[in-house]
Amino acid sequence: MGKAIVITSGKGGVGKTTTTANIGAGLAALGKQVALVDADIGLRNLDLFMGLENRVVYHLVDVIEGRASWRKAIIRDKRLDNLVLLPSAQVRDKDAVTPEQMKQLITELKQEFDFVILDCPAGIERGFRNAIAGADQALVVVNPEVSSVRDADRVIGLLEAEEISDVNLVINRLKPNMVKRGEMLAIKDIVDLLAIRLIGVVPEDEKIVISSNRGEPIALNQTTKAGLAFYNISRRLLGEEVPFEEWQDDDTFFSRLKKLFGID
Amino acid sequence: MPEEAVLFKGTREGIHIYLNDEVEFPQVVNSLEQRLATSRNFFRGARVVINTGRRTLSADQMATVSSILKKYEGVQLVRLEQIREPEPPNSKEMTSLIVEKPVRSGQQLYHPGHIVIIGDVNPGAEIIAEGNIVVMGALRGTAHAGYGGNRSAFVAANIMMPAQVSIAGVLARRPDGETVEAKLEPEIARLRDGQIIIEPCHRINY
Numbered sequence: 001m002g003k004a005i006v007i008t009s010g011k012g013g014v015g016k017t018t019t020t021a022n023i024g025a026g027l028a029a030l031g032k033q034v035a036l037v038d039a040d041i042g043l044r045n046l047d048l049f050m051g052l053e054n055r056v057v058y059h060l061v062d063v064i065e066g067r068a069s070w071r072k073a074i075i076r077d078k079r080l081d082n083l084v085l086l087p088s089a090q091v092r093d094k095d096a097v098t099p100e101q102m103k104q105l106i107t108e109l110k111q112e113f114d115f116v117i118l119d120c121p122a123g124i125e126r127g128f129r130n131a132i133a134g135a136d137q138a139l140v141v142v143n144p145e146v147s148s149v150r151d152a153d154r155v156i157g158l159l160e161a162e163e164i165s166d167v168n169l170v171i172n173r174l175k176p177n178m179v180k181r182g183e184m185l186a187i188k189d190i191v192d193l194l195a196i197r198l199i200g201v202v203p204e205d206e207k208i209v210i211s212s213n214r215g216e217p218i219a220l221n222q223t224t225k226a227g228l229a230f231y232n233i234s235r236r237l238l239g240e241e242v243p244f245e246e247w248q249d250d251d252t253f254f255s256r257l258k259k260l261f262g263i264d
Numbered sequence: 265m266p267e268e269a270v271l272f273k274g275t276r277e278g279i280h281i282y283l284n285d286e287v288e289f290p291q292v293v294n295s296l297e298q299r300l301a302t303s304r305n306f307f308r309g310a311r312v313v314i315n316t317g318r319r320t321l322s323a324d325q326m327a328t329v330s331s332i333l334k335k336y337e338g339v340q341l342v343r344l345e346q347i348r349e350p351e352p353p354n355s356k357e358m359t360s361l362i363v364e365k366p367v368r369s370g371q372q373l374y375h376p377g378h379i380v381i382i383g384d385v386n387p388g389a390e391i392i393a394e395g396n397i398v399v400m401g402a403l404r405g406t407a408h409a410g411y412g413g414n415r416s417a418f419v420a421a422n423i424m425m426p427a428q429v430s431i432a433g434v435l436a437r438r439p440d441g442e443t444v445e446a447k448l449e450p451e452i453a454r455l456r457d458g459q460i461i462i463e464p465c466h467r468i469n470y
Contacts (some may be wrong), residue, residue, distance in 0.1 A: 146387075150369050153386045158369035191384060193404075195366050 002033070005117050005237070006135035008159075010151030012122030013015045014143045015172040015202075018212060019230070020119040025140070025217035026234025028083035032114040035074065037106070037132035038088035040121040041097060047087045050077060051215020061089040070109065077249060079220065084113075087158050094126045095202040099133035099143045106134025114236075124158060132159065137166040139199065139233075143173045144185040147204040153194055168199040170233060199243060200233035269295035272303075278311030278342055285317030289325055297332055309338035314444075315345040358395040365454050367391065367405065387427060396420070406430075420465060424451035429460060436460035 007020045017040075017197070024036045039048035041060060047053045058073035063086070070086060077083035086109075109116045120131035132138065138159050142152045154167075159167050171187060178184040191198050205226035211218040219230035225245070232242045269292045271282040283292050300307060314329060319331065323343070333339050339379035358377030367373060367381060369388030378395035389405035391397055396418050397409045403421035410417030418428050424447070428437045434455055450465040 150386075150388055153369040154388065155372050160365075160368075193384070195384065 002105045002112075002114045002116060003137060003204075004110055004135045005115060005137045005139060006039075006120050006132050006164075007117065007139050007141060008120035008126060008128065008131065008155055009141040009148070010155040011143075011148045014141050014148050016122075016141050017049055017119050018208060019139065019141050019170055019172065019202075020046060020117050020211070021212075021217045022219035022227075022230035023234050024083060024115070024117045024147060024229045025080065025238065026219040027115050027117075028077070028080040028239060029220060029231070030234055032082065032134040032238075033112070033114045034083050034117065035086060035109050035113040036084070036117045037086045037109070039102070039118045041088045041127065041130070042087045042090065042093040043121065044090040046119050047075070047085060048215060049212050050085055050217065052077070052085055052087075053215075056087045057244045059087045060087040060105075061092045064097050064101045070105065079216075094121070094130060097130050099129050101225070102130045103134040110134075124155065128155075132162055135164055135195065137168070138164050139168050139170050140194075140196070141170045141172050142190060144171060144175075144179065144187075144190060146185065149185065149190055149193060156194060156196060163217070167196045169194060169196050170199060171201045173204045174201055179196075199236050200229055202233075212238060270299050273298070275313075277313060278340075279307070280315055280345075281422045282315045283317060283319070283329075285319040289319075293328055296329070300332065304336065307336050309340075311340050311342045313343045313345060314341065315347075318347050320346060352453055356389060360395075361381070361393075366401070366423045369405075385421075385426075393417070408456075409453075418452055420450060420452040422450050423448065424453070424462060426453075428463075429453045430461060434458065434460055436462075466467045 005017050009016050020036060024034050028034045036050070038044060038060065047056050050228070054073050055075045058068035062068045062072050063070045066262060074084040074086050075087065106116055118131050118135060121127035139151050140155060142148045156167055169191065171190060174187070175184055179186050187201060203225050205224060207224045208218055208226050218224055218227040219234065221227045224232050229245055232245065235242050269287040269383045271284070273280040273282065283296070287321045299309065303467035312333065318451045330341060333341055336433050358446070360378040360380055361375035362380045362382065364382045366383040367385045367389040369386050372390040372392070373379060374392040376394045377390055378397070379393040381391070382400045383408065384401040385391055385399050385405040386402065387404045392408045392411050394410065394412045394414060397407045402423035403426045405426065406428045407419045408430045409419045409425055413432050415432040417431050419431065426438065428435060430436070431453065432455060451462050452465050453460050
């Protein structure tokens with residue numbers, strides 16, 4: 001029996017879909033059988049991030065309503081054989097599905113896959129209820145901004161109320177230089193406030209935009225900072241002890257110069 | 265139908281006169297004069313108890329009432345009665361609700377007694393207690409102590425950084441613009457002279 005992990009945040013635009021795609025790709029690269037489920041019904045995105053948009057034939061609502069079996073609806077990844085995507089419907093909305101139906105579907109998927117990763121929509125309404133219905137574990141994605149942290153706090157409370165107690169934190173889009181200047185919330189402040197386990201910190205990386213637009217999860221390219229961060233989150237999810245990456249922004253001329261002279 | 269301004273009731277003690285507290289006082293006085301005038305004989309030598317309901321009579325109002333009664337021979341005012349508002353429950357008799365996890369944004373806690381939180385109260389969370397609130401952690405949300413009118417209630421926290429604090433309906437909020445650094449010592453908010461005062465717990469004078 002596999003494990004279902006929901007990727008959620010409350011606030012929109014913090015990187016839920018990016019995180020879903022990359023952690024899924026990371027787990028698959030580590031040899032696990034992984035199913036990604038796009039639970040954002042009506043706003044289909046995950047297929048784009050995976051570069052699979054033109055292969056979508058059946059979708060989640062088709063499966064729920066019995067027009068296709070999930071085996072028929074899933075799309076196999078181009079790069080990794082052990083990674084599949086169950087896309088969401090673009091033409092239906094969140095009310096087309098109930099939490100009970102989602103739970104049933106996730107239970108079936110867990111029989112076949114080691115990990116079922118659910119991409120949750122923004123908000124805390126019906127779509128959120130659907131996405132968390134079958135989840136055993138949650139990853140809450142925050143950006144180092146007060147509004148994002150506030151919404152994450154609300155979501156953690158709702159997850160606890162649904163008795164999903166294994167909740168982990170991903171801090172996404174950290175800009176080390178801004179934190180250093182005190183212009184962004186520090187990692188410690190966020191973790192102190194939310195009081196859940198930190199499983200990864202992903203720095204802001206322009207390469208993410210490029211990889212998302214190309215439909216190539218960056219976690220498969222561990223030479224990038226963000227790619228390595230996502231890959232390491234996947235490893236931590238498997239129980240590996242991976243030390244946190246150091247995100248000193250050492251790309252500036254001066255810091256390189258300092259390093260050269262051993263000042264830093 | 266409007267309620268009667270004045271009601272008479274005979275008891276063993278004498279005649280109870282109820283002055284309706286929901287009717288304007290001058291109207292009550294008019295009505296009292298009329299009723300007494302129409303039943304002049306009935307009141308001769310009567311012992312009278314005046315009940316003013318929830319209204320507290322001022323000295324002037326009291327004088328008006330007694331001067332009316334004096335017009336009638338032998339009428340004796342025995343007593344003045346008033347319905348007392350029930351006292352707010354003594355905070356010592358209240359029960360305590362103990363919460364052993366953080367209270368998060370969007371969560372609201374209400375207890376008709378004291379609330380003790382072992383953990384933080386995060387921004388966007390709300391705690392409402394009829395008694396005291398004690399936060400063994402950081403208070404960053406909103407806390408209402410003495411809900412229902414207990415003016416001696418307090419809010420205490422290890423780290424006092426609330427968005428708002430209110431005691432018995434008196435509200436204080438964090439000043440705008442200032443980035444208040446949290447004091448790393450327990451502080452207590454109390455009501456003093458109608459204002460909320462926050463001070464370190466260890467310096468408090470009882």
